[in-house]
Amino acid sequence: MNRIYIALALAILAFWAGWEWRDRSADLTVATGEATQAMAVADQVNATRAVEHSQANSMADIGATHEEDREAAATVPDAVMADLRADRLRLRDGWASCETQRLSETVTSTSERDAAAQRREEFAGAVVRAGRDADDQLRACQAVIAADRAEVSR
DSSP states (O other), rough: HHHHHHHHHHHHHHHHHHHHHHHHHHHHHHHHHHHHHHHHHHHHHHHHHHHHHHHHHOOOOOOOHHHHHHHHHTTHHHHHHHHHHTTTTTEEEEEEETHHHHHOOSOOOOOHHHHHHHHHHHHHHHHHHHHHHHHHHHHHHHHHHHHHHHHHHH
């Protein structure tokens, strides 16, 4: 009878060992697959982050260039006024006479004509700066679009 119990115990032990081995090999296969998937996801996340960092650096460069252009634009009105006063730049007759058309030559004094000329110079400087600011803004927007399209085409 002892031999039967021992044989039965060995059979149960063998059954249990086989069951455990099958479970552990299945767990190992699943764990290997999950690890492979996790590594693929990590690689994809790292690639996405690299693209985002590249785009952020691109946008930062565009922003820095735009800010430099904006700072340089602050000197434009003074340069235009200086060029007008030094006769290196001339206004068209239609624009130069826009304020004096309203004033009669006989009525206006010399100081009023000088003030009108100075206002024209200041206005010309402001108009040129507004145009330059618009050009700088447009250039920056176009650079952002070009950078975005370059990233999408990769």
